[in-house]
Amino acid sequence: MRNLLMTISYDGTHYFGFQTQPDGNTIQDHLEAVISQLTGEKVKIHGSGRTDAGVHARGQTFHFLTSSQIPVERWRHALNGRLPSDIRITDAVEVPLEFHSRRYAKRKTYRYSINGNRVFDVFYRQFQLHHPGVLDVQAMRVGLAYLIGTHDYTSFASRHSTKQSHVRTIYEARIEVECGTEGAGTHEQGIIHIYVTGNGFLQHMVRIIVGTLLQVGEGKRAPKDMKSILEAKDRAAAGPTAESKGLMLWKVEYDEVPEIPDITKISQDMSF
Structure with missing residues (x-):
């Protein structure tokens, strides 16, 4: 199991806020849907905080657990290719399993x-x-x-x-x-x-x-x-x-984000 921390920007004009709502059409709904499309997993993301309907974000963060072995540097491109044009992942890193985007902020x-x-x-x-x-x-x-x-x-x-x-x-x-x-x-x-x-x-x-x-x-x-x-x-x-x-x-700022090296990439770099 891996824990991925991502940074996201979005234009909140047409959404009901970040966190899932009964009526749907939230940033979280779209993120969870495209991650599931990509990995085949049912995932739940955890944001660093909520934003209300119509509020925007330049540097919101969220994390989620996945068993996918997709290299961390490929996640941004893979998700952005599936997300609406007013939602964009700007960064992705792997962090320790205990890391929580809200509690550690x-x-x-x-x-x-x-x-x-x-x-x-x-x-x-x-x-x-x-x-x-x-x-x-x-x-x-x-x-x-x-x-x-x-x-x-x-x-x-x-x-x-x-x-x-x-x-x-x-x-x-x-x-x-x-x-x-x-x-x-x-x-x-x-x-x-x-x-x-x-x-x-x-x-x-x-x-x-x-x-x-x-x-x-x-x-x-x-x-x-x-x-x-x-x-x-x-x-x-x-x-x-x-x-x-x-x-x-x-x-959103953290004291320090302890990134985990991409084992897959290290293995490739060490191959002769």
């Missing part, structure tokens, strides 16, 4: 993108929230800083959260503005990217943070209100949940 980074220009970009409309109104980005930066640290994030969790504890740690949170030359010196605000890195996230957590920050940027809340919202531990204290399409699971 140390840091996860999400990015939320807001198009602050008067006219949205038709080519990126599925990946950015369009907000043509003027935003005070510096006020948003100040407000976001209050969330860094270890806290109870109940105010920023879905009311449907089933987690026993809402205590999480946000290691880093920042806002970057991508300004194109077309918008220089005009009313255009460019693309506002909000990055949040933590040890784990609650259901809708980043989207609620963004929805509340937008109210700060619009002048409806003061930056320091983020602190009192956090302390309230009450979902009603925070702002709305931002649309899913602007959110992307940017990357």
